[in-house]
Amino acid sequence: xxxxxxxxxxAAVTILLFLAASxxxxxxxxxxxSPRVERLTFRGVDAVAENELRQSIxxxxxxxxxxxxxxxxxxxxxxxxxDKHYLDRQELSRDELRVRVFYFRRGYREAEVAxxxxxxxxxxxxxxxxxxxxxxxxxALRVRQTAAVLSDRQLRxxxxxxxxxxxxxxxxxxxxxxLRETLGERGYLDALLQDSVDVDRTARMARVEIxxxxxxxATVGDLEIRGNEQVADRTIRDALLLEEGRVLxxxxxxxxxxxxxESNLFHEARVEVPEQPDSAKRLQVTVREAPPRSARxxxxxxxxxxxxxEGRFTHYNWLGRGRRLNLRGTVGNLLASQLNGSGIFRDxxxxxxxxxxxxxxxxxxxxxxxxxxxxxxxxxxxxxxFSVFAHRRIVPAIVIDRGVGA
Numbered sequence: 001x002x003x004x005x006x007x008x009x010x011a012a013v014t015i016l017l018f019l020a021a022s023x024x025x026x027x028x029x030x031x032x033x034s035p036r037v038e039r040l041t042f043r044g045v046d047a048v049a050e051n052e053l054r055q056s057i058x059x060x061x062x063x064x065x066x067x068x069x070x071x072x073x074x075x076x077x078x079x080x081x082x083d084k085h086y087l088d089r090q091e092l093s094r095d096e097l098r099v100r101v102f103y104f105r106r107g108y109r110e111a112e113v114a115x116x117x118x119x120x121x122x123x124x125x126x127x128x129x130x131x132x133x134x135x136x137x138x139x140a141l142r143v144r145q146t147a148a149v150l151s152d153r154q155l156r157x158x159x160x161x162x163x164x165x166x167x168x169x170x171x172x173x174x175x176x177x178x179l180r181e182t183l184g185e186r187g188y189l190d191a192l193l194q195d196s197v198d199v200d201r202t203a204r205m206a207r208v209e210i211x212x213x214x215x216x217x218a219t220v221g222d223l224e225i226r227g228n229e230q231v232a233d234r235t236i237r238d239a240l241l242l243e244e245g246r247v248l249x250x251x252x253x254x255x256x257x258x259x260x261x262e263s264n265l266f267h268e269a270r271v272e273v274p275e276q277p278d279s280a281k282r283l284q285v286t287v288r289e290a291p292p293r294s295a296r297x298x299x300x301x302x303x304x305x306x307x308x309x310e311g312r313f314t315h316y317n318w319l320g321r322g323r324r325l326n327l328r329g330t331v332g333n334l335l336a337s338q339l340n341g342s343g344i345f346r347d348x349x350x351x352x353x354x355x356x357x358x359x360x361x362x363x364x365x366x367x368x369x370x371x372x373x374x375x376x377x378x379x380x381x382x383x384x385x386f387s388v389f390a391h392r393r394i395v396p397a398i399v400i401d402r403g404v405g406a
Contacts, residue, residue, distance in 0.1 A: 034086040036123030037061045044130040056102045057095040060085040107135045107166025135166040139205040145212045167206045184250035187217040218248040221280035227287045231265050235322045238376035264316045292317045306339050308332035326371040336362040350397045367391040
């Protein structure tokens with residue numbers, strides 16, 4: 001039995017109205033329990049970035065899910081387009097504490113926060129009123145090195161707070177991380193860092209001291225290789241920018257790990273330095289091998305070269321030692337005799353008044369190449385390569401180019 005189109009449309013409209021009414025009813029029930037947060041406002045925020053402060057709390061405001069769907073947000077309130085957030089009064093009281101902690105860690109230890117709820121639209125506006133208060137300033141800052149391995153310029157680059165600035169504990173922690181990385185770049189992987197902060201609450205002043213004990217420089221010891229089955233240990237060792245007895249720097253560890261990934265022999269590669277008391281470090285290299293060969297074929301067409309096909313083959317460990325073999329072949333100008341000058345395809349021939357053989361322009365074009373690369377040639381940072389190629393190409397209606405090279 002067939003139903004008229006009008007009946008189907010009426011049924012569809014009825015279903016949509018029912019779903020919309022159900023959604024609105026559910027929203028009203030939720031709204032009675034906890035109002036929707038229509039807007040989140042901060043007042044009195046000057047010393048810190050407001051966007052960072054918003055990210056530090058749980059309460060969020062209702063907003064459109066994206067710029068593209070904003071016109072739909074103006075017309076409807078569906079969850080598909082609107083990201084709705086409702087008020088949690090327990091979390092709101094905790095957010096006041098979170099804001100105070102946020103300010104405390106940035107040097108404003110006397111900050112006060114109060115919240116206010118104001119009716120707005122279908123819900124409420126949450127207003128955070130902040131009294132930042134006076135900051136606690138750094139009266140004196142001293143960096144003490146048990147051995148002078150870093151210059152004043154290198155210390156400044158780590159972002160250590162300066163005297164007269166607020167006691168920003170976040171910035172202080174970040175500078176200590178940067179300081180450890182700077183020491184690691186010079187080979188001091190076992191350096192000890194210690195900071196102390198003495199605060200005078202009455203004067204709102206603080207004295208900060210950072211102690212740097214670089215200890216000994218780390219050197220490259222043994223290598224422990226795990227996870228390889230087809231790739232030889234020597235191939236992995238050749239790819240590492242680490243030589244036994246040399247100073248071990250963090251950048252060499254990162255570069256060695258990147259070199260293993262760039263070989264395309266591994267899905268996963270990690271170079272780690274386990275904690276150990278000796279200065280000669282035993283490194284752990286863990287790998288997960290990838291297929292050593294890959295092949296790709298493709299076909300396409302355009303208005304000049306008609307139908308083309310292409311094939312590529314790569315062996316990432318040909319004859320071992322990470323030696324890479326790349327083979328490539330392409331064939332074009334296929335079906336030129338049938339498609340030349342018809343439809344969207346151009347006329348490739350020079351024309352009837354030319355003395356050139358037109359048939360030569362309609363024969364297939366091709367390219368074949370082979371490339372061999374030897375990584376870690378006499379040093380991990382060197383690559384030796386050799387390639388050969390041959391081709392037959394056509395410049396439409398002008399010239400046929402044949403070439404070989406190496």
